[in-house]
Amino acid sequence: MSENISRAYELAKERYAEIDVDVDKALQILKTIPISVHCWQGDDVAGFERDDGALGNGLAVTGNYPGRARTAEELRNDLELAYSLIPGKHRLNLHAFYGEFHGSIDRDEIGIEHFQSWMDWSASHRISLDFNPSYFSHTKAVDGFTLAHQDAGIRQFWIDHGIACRKIAAAMGEAQGNPCINNFWVPDGFKDTPASRKAPRERLADSLDKIFAEEISRELTLDAIECKLFGIGSESYVVGSHEFYLGYAISRNKMLCMDAGHFHPTEVISDKISSVLMYVPELLLHVSRGVRWDSDHVVTFNDELQAIMHEIVRGDYLSRVHIGLDFFDASINRVAAWAIGTRNTVKALLVALLEPTQKLQALEKEGNYTARLALMEEHKSMPWSAIWDYYCQACDVPVGAKWLETVGQYERNVLSLRSQESVTH
Numbered sequence: 001m002s003e004n005i006s007r008a009y010e011l012a013k014e015r016y017a018e019i020d021v022d023v024d025k026a027l028q029i030l031k032t033i034p035i036s037v038h039c040w041q042g043d044d045v046a047g048f049e050r051d052d053g054a055l056g057n058g059l060a061v062t063g064n065y066p067g068r069a070r071t072a073e074e075l076r077n078d079l080e081l082a083y084s085l086i087p088g089k090h091r092l093n094l095h096a097f098y099g100e101f102h103g104s105i106d107r108d109e110i111g112i113e114h115f116q117s118w119m120d121w122s123a124s125h126r127i128s129l130d131f132n133p134s135y136f137s138h139t140k141a142v143d144g145f146t147l148a149h150q151d152a153g154i155r156q157f158w159i160d161h162g163i164a165c166r167k168i169a170a171a172m173g174e175a176q177g178n179p180c181i182n183n184f185w186v187p188d189g190f191k192d193t194p195a196s197r198k199a200p201r202e203r204l205a206d207s208l209d210k211i212f213a214e215e216i217s218r219e220l221t222l223d224a225i226e227c228k229l230f231g232i233g234s235e236s237y238v239v240g241s242h243e244f245y246l247g248y249a250i251s252r253n254k255m256l257c258m259d260a261g262h263f264h265p266t267e268v269i270s271d272k273i274s275s276v277l278m279y280v281p282e283l284l285l286h287v288s289r290g291v292r293w294d295s296d297h298v299v300t301f302n303d304e305l306q307a308i309m310h311e312i313v314r315g316d317y318l319s320r321v322h323i324g325l326d327f328f329d330a331s332i333n334r335v336a337a338w339a340i341g342t343r344n345t346v347k348a349l350l351v352a353l354l355e356p357t358q359k360l361q362a363l364e365k366e367g368n369y370t371a372r373l374a375l376m377e378e379h380k381s382m383p384w385s386a387i388w389d390y391y392c393q394a395c396d397v398p399v400g401a402k403w404l405e406t407v408g409q410y411e412r413n414v415l416s417l418r419s420q421e422s423v424t425h
């Protein structure tokens with residue numbers, strides 16, 4: 001343990017004690033909050049179904065930084081390195097098309113057997129899994145529709161995929177002893193103005209009802225549904241809009257997923273959390289960063305990230321909000337992308353936990369908005385970075401930018417040796 005870091009921590013702790021903040025308690029809480037790290041940053045959302053791994057149907061990745069994971073084993077190795085750079089114990093969010101299929105298995109045929117290696121890895125590393133059906137990058141999604149498709153046969157195919165994914169998620173939940181969150185994002189929508197906004201929404205609700213018809217214990221899996229305002233190829237109309245899924249989640253008692261990039265650029269999800277949680281039991285967040293649009297940039301330590309974490313803590317929602325990540329950048333080292341985005345997310349959560357929230361809320365109740373603003377601003381320059389360094393050190397992960405050296409070494413020894421050609425899965 002570096003003496004400087006410990007001394008800085010003790011001094012910072014005294015400063016926080018002066019404003020009635022218990023630093024040890026904040027760190028104890030922080031340790032218990034997992035971030036669901038998304039597998040798809042590691043391979044540019046290619047998955048392991050086919051050798052070409054061409055991404056499509058509403059999603060796009062830009063950049064050609066060398067070293068993308070080409071197999072599940074490479075992805076697991078990269079993830080292990082990323083987790084070793086992030087303080088705390090976190091989860092892994094797996095997409096259905098990251099199964100190990102060893103042959104041609106279509107999406108409606110997938111089963112838990114295709115995820116056995118992931119589950120073995122999860123058990124041996126004590127990293128719990130979350131899951132997602134994959135409704136894109138598929139020949140039956142090329143015209144932009146899946147669960148809301150006009151063709152009943154295509155709808156049925158995707159309904160069967162959803163049912164298969166719920167079974168897989170339940171088996172993962174059972175194996176790991178805690179619920180596997182299964183998040184449904186469906187790209188369906190129109191590039192141009194629809195003549196009927198109603199019909200696809202009726203079909204989507206009907207398909208989802210069929211998928212969710214079987215009751216599965218909430219101790220095994222929790223269904224989440226992710227809304228979106230617009231997408232690539234669905235600029236004019238997305239079937240699963242915010243209003244659609246909010247209504248669906250409330251009426252079916254489901255978890256809503258809000259992605260930070262899925263709203264109008266002037267809207268923020270930090271403002272929506274307390275409204276939505278009045279009516280839905282739990283919330284899943286896809287912490288992302290849109291730059292002008294849903295561009296899925298790596299999460300930075302910006303105002304909205306901090307506002308999201310403040311909202312979760314101020315509203316006492318830690319047990320009802322599940323924090324997942326969703327970004328994919330192929331223009332930088334992918335392990336670094338995970339480390340930057342996840343470290344920032346944990347850091348923002350720490351800052352929120354170190355806030356004298358009770359004091360601020362008491363001032364607000366008294367109507368003392370001057371002191372409320374003054375203290376909020378002073379809090380921004382409190383010595384939270386000393387607490388963060390101490391936490392990293394206590395968790396045995398690199399302090400400051402030291403993690404970059406480890407990533408650099410891995411890039412030289414492993415990532416740079418990966419050819420850009422695809423490998424057979």
Ligand SMILES: C[C@H](O)[C@H](O)[C@@H](O)C(=O)CO
Binds near residue numbers: 045132228294
């Ligand atoms: C790959 C993810 O499922 C996807 O990013 C989804 O969550 C989304 O946000 C689509 O815009």
Ligand SMILES: [Mn+2]
Binds near residue numbers: 185226259
């Ligand atoms: Mn998302």
